[in-house]
Amino acid sequence: MADWILAFFPILVILVLMLGFRWGGARAGPAGWLAALFIAYGWFGAGWELLAYAQLKAALLTLFVLYIIWPALLFYRVADEAGVIEAIGSALTHLTRDRALQALLLGWVFSAFLQSIGGFGVPVAIVAPLLVGLGFPPLAAVVIPSIGHSWAVTFGSLASSFYALIAATGRSGAELAPWSAVMLGVAAYACGAGTLWAAGGFPALRQEVGALLVIGTAMGVTQYLVVTHGLWSIGGLSAGLVGLAVGVIWAYVQQQRRNRATSATSTASAPSRQDANPALSPALALTPYALLVAIVMAAQFVPPVRSFLNQVVIRVSFPELRTARGWVTPAGVGRTIRPFGHAGALLIYASVLTYGLFRRRGAYPPDILSRLAHGVVSRAIRSSLGIAAMVGMAVMMDHAGMIRVLALGVAQVTGRAYPFAAPFIGVLGAFVTGSNTNSNVLFGALQQEVAGLIQANPLIILAAQTAGGAIGGMFAPAKVIVGCSTVGLGGDEGPVMKKASLYGLLITAGLGLVTVLALLVAG
Numbered sequence: 001m002a003d004w005i006l007a008f009f010p011i012l013v014i015l016v017l018m019l020g021f022r023w024g025g026a027r028a029g030p031a032g033w034l035a036a037l038f039i040a041y042g043w044f045g046a047g048w049e050l051l052a053y054a055q056l057k058a059a060l061l062t063l064f065v066l067y068i069i070w071p072a073l074l075f076y077r078v079a080d081e082a083g084v085i086e087a088i089g090s091a092l093t094h095l096t097r098d099r100a101l102q103a104l105l106l107g108w109v110f111s112a113f114l115q116s117i118g119g120f121g122v123p124v125a126i127v128a129p130l131l132v133g134l135g136f137p138p139l140a141a142v143v144i145p146s147i148g149h150s151w152a153v154t155f156g157s158l159a160s161s162f163y164a165l166i167a168a169t170g171r172s173g174a175e176l177a178p179w180s181a182v183m184l185g186v187a188a189y190a191c192g193a194g195t196l197w198a199a200g201g202f203p204a205l206r207q208e209v210g211a212l213l214v215i216g217t218a219m220g221v222t223q224y225l226v227v228t229h230g231l232w233s234i235g236g237l238s239a240g241l242v243g244l245a246v247g248v249i250w251a252y253v254q255q256q257r258r259n260r261a262t263s264a265t266s267t268a269s270a271p272s273r274q275d276a277n278p279a280l281s282p283a284l285a286l287t288p289y290a291l292l293v294a295i296v297m298a299a300q301f302v303p304p305v306r307s308f309l310n311q312v313v314i315r316v317s318f319p320e321l322r323t324a325r326g327w328v329t330p331a332g333v334g335r336t337i338r339p340f341g342h343a344g345a346l347l348i349y350a351s352v353l354t355y356g357l358f359r360r361r362g363a364y365p366p367d368i369l370s371r372l373a374h375g376v377v378s379r380a381i382r383s384s385l386g387i388a389a390m391v392g393m394a395v396m397m398d399h400a401g402m403i404r405v406l407a408l409g410v411a412q413v414t415g416r417a418y419p420f421a422a423p424f425i426g427v428l429g430a431f432v433t434g435s436n437t438n439s440n441v442l443f444g445a446l447q448q449e450v451a452g453l454i455q456a457n458p459l460i461i462l463a464a465q466t467a468g469g470a471i472g473g474m475f476a477p478a479k480v481i482v483g484c485s486t487v488g489l490g491g492d493e494g495p496v497m498k499k500a501s502l503y504g505l506l507i508t509a510g511l512g513l514v515t516v517l518a519l520l521v522a523g
Contacts, residue, residue, distance in 0.1 A: 004409035006043050007402035010036035010393055011432060014477060018494040025386025025481040025493050033393040040400035045324025050399055053318055058395040060316060060335040062388045065121075065434070067337070069387070069482055070380050071347035072125040076486060077375045078351045079288045081368060082358035085133045087285035096251040097258075099134075100208045103199035106130055107144035108192045109215060109247045112152035113240030121482035122343070123149035128487045139496060140198060142483040146474050146500045147194040150507075151187040153436045153470035154180060155227060155235030157343070161436040162232050165466050168444030171459075177227040179463035179518070181235070185220030186514050187467050187507065192216050194503040211250050219243040233300075280363075287357065292350040299346055309341035327401030383485040386493075387434070390478045394432045398442060403432065407443055411450050418454055419519055420512035422447060422461050426468025427508050434478030439469035457522050464515040471508050475500035 010032045017028035040046040046054075079085060096102060111123035124145045131141035154161045162180065166173050192212045196205040205212075223239035231238075298305045314337040321329040339345060358364060365371070397403050407425050414421040425447065429439025447465045451458035473479050480497045483489075489496065 003043075003405050006039050007397070007405040007409075009039060010397065010402075014390075018477065018497055022492065022494040024382065025390065025477050026382040029386040029389030029393070029477070033389045033396070036393045036396050036400075036402070040396050040402065044327070044400040044402060046396070046400040047324065050321045050323060050329075051396060053321055054396045054399040055392055056316070057318060057334045057399075058388075058392040060314075060337065061395065062391045064335045064337055064342070065387055065391065065478070066380075066384050067339075067342055067344035068347070069121055069125070069344075069383060069485075070376065071344040071351065072122050072482075073376045073380050073486065074372065075288070075292070075347045075351045075354070076126055076129060077372050078354050078358075080129065081365075081371060081375075082354070082363040083280050084285045084288055084354075084358075085130055087280040087282065088130060088133075091282035091285065095248065096255050098208070098251075098254070099136075100196055100200050100204035101211060101251055101254070102134055103131065103136070103144050103204070104148075104192065104195055104208055104211055104215070105247045105251060106134075107199070108148035108195040109219075109240070109243040111145040111149035112156070112188075112219070112236070113244055115149045115152040115156035116234075116236035116240045121479055122347075124479065124483035125486045128483050132487050136199070138487040138489050139499070141487055142480070142489065142496050143198050143499050143503075144195050146479065146483055146496075147191055147198055147503050149191075150471050150474040150504075151184050151191045151467075152236045152240065153473055154184055154466045155223060155232060155239070157236070159227075159232040159235060161440055161466060161469065162227075162235075164437045165440040165444050165462060168441050169448050169458075169462060171448075171462070173232050174230065175459055176462060177230075177232060178224075179459045180466055181220075181224040181227050182518070183460075183463040183467040183511065183514065184470065185216075185224060187471060187511060188220050188223075189213075189216045190507040190510055191471075194507060198499075198503065211247070211254075214250060215243055215247050218246040288350060288354040291353050292347070295346050295349050295353075296343075299341055306341065309345070310338045312340055313338050321399060323400055325401070327399075327404075329399050379485045379488075383481045386481045387478050390434060390481075394434075394438070397432065403429065403442055404446065407446055411446075416454065418450060419456055419461065419464070419515045422464040422515055423468030423471070423508050423511040426465040426470075427472035427504070430469040430472025431476045434473065434476040436466065436469035436473055439472060440466055443469075456519055460515060460518045460522060463518075464511060467511050468508055471504050471511070474504040474507075 013035045014028050014032040017023040017031055037051065041051065106127050111127045114123040114126055124142060127145035128141045131144060132138055165176060189212065193205055196208055196212065219239040219242060222242040223235045226238045227235040299309055300306060316334045318332060318334055320331040406428060410421055410425055411418055425443050426439050429442045430436050443465060444462065447461050448458045451461040475497050477497060480493045480500065484493045484496055
């Protein structure tokens with residue numbers, strides 16, 4: 001019991017400071033890191049050599065993450081300074097004046113699509129400012145895409161989290177894909193419903209339940225068909241593209257019906273956007289995102305381009321590490337970084353092309369470079385400090401065996417109710433590390449082992465693991481910090497995390513029930 005309490009203490013420190021005292025991640029993160037350091041060394045037998053190597057691994061992982069966050073902020077600022085964000089908001093209000101549907105299209109469908117091509121933090125970093133531009137409060141603007149994109153994490157980012165589950169369990173993707181797709185399909189509906197509720201409560205959910213069911217079915221079925229045919233790396237991308245197409249058609253049809261019903265609705269349902277840049281057409285405003293999609297597609301699916309960009313690799317090997325209590329971290333390489341093929345590099349390429357395009361059109365003021373630099377640095381510094389501390393804490397806890405103690409404690413306490421708890425373990429891993437990939441690596445083998453002990457279908461338990469890990473990112477401190485930094489809430493992440501965690505835990509409880517029912521159906 002003492003082991004479990006002490007292993008949980010660093011997480012408790014962060015929760016209390018962020019939720020109770022409203023500290024930002026830049027302050028709470030170092031406090032949690034310090035607590036983990038003393039406990040890992042003093043109780044779990046992690047020597048100074050182990051701790052030093054753990055921090056070196058954490059530095060590589062932090063670099064990997066920040067290499068996405070800084071370019072994502074740059075991409076946003078380059079587009080925003082050109083009037084792109086404002087123009088997209090104007091176009092969206094012409095497509096639909098229904099604020100609930102606006103939130104659903106941006107916060108659920110578009111953010112899921114961005115997850116498929118961007119990964120860590122990108123959906124929230126890009127969508128939250130768009131929602132603010134449409135008049136949503138900053139708090140809701142961060143919460144909505146945080147909820148909406150989560151279901152797409154496992155098969156997004158070229159299915160990196162799914163490949164981690166394959167590696168951690170030794171099972172084939174063909175075995176794991178069907179139940180994972182089913183579980184994530186259920187999560188897609190739940191995330192869509194949460195998005196609507198966060199945007200306008202029960203009235204919004206009741207009003208757009210049709211859109212939720214139609215678009216959710218289109219995305220879920222597409223993802224299932226794609227991944228069960230072995231195309232795991234484009235499962236999220238395919239679902240996102242289909243969701244965008246169906247969502248735009250749905251919005252257009254619904255708006256045409258409203259226009260025919262009453263001409264008054266078309267002018268009174270939403271705030272005017274006449275202040276949008278009149279010279280920037282919707283097609284031109286979408287050009288930065290089209291460039292980003294084209295660059296990502298070329299980098300991932302055109303072999304010569306992929307080979308060229310991935311020539312340079314930063315890879316550090318680490319020795320086997322052992323605590324005084326016998327916990328072993330095997331020898332291996334840390335986070336591999338390909339500086340020219342990394343998602344952050346692709347965002348930089350898109351930013352440069354976008355800058356060149358709008359510079360030629362005279363869309364920028366003379367001091368644009370200093371404005372861009374100030375906008376990125378001022379928002380990214382605090383976020384970077386918080387993320388570095390969180391990642392350092394997570395890697396340290398992993399190498400000291402603390403995270404495994406947490407998971408085993410949950411398994412022992414839940415007993416025969418373990419299937420219900422399985423997605424919560426996935427949530428735990430993602431909450432601490434900010435990554436479904438890391439959660440699958442940490443707990444995939446453990447979940448499979450426990451499934452064997454309780455004689456449950458391991459494929460269903462593992463599907464619950466990765467679905468829970470996807471949902472856990474919804475309110476992981478590291479991701480909340482990213483979203484808050486893009487809408488001026490840096491240092492005030494606590495309320496966002498508190499609200500997002502409520503949705504996340506409710507959805508996870510639903511996944512726990514689905515896991516139990518799936519085991520009953522599967523026999």
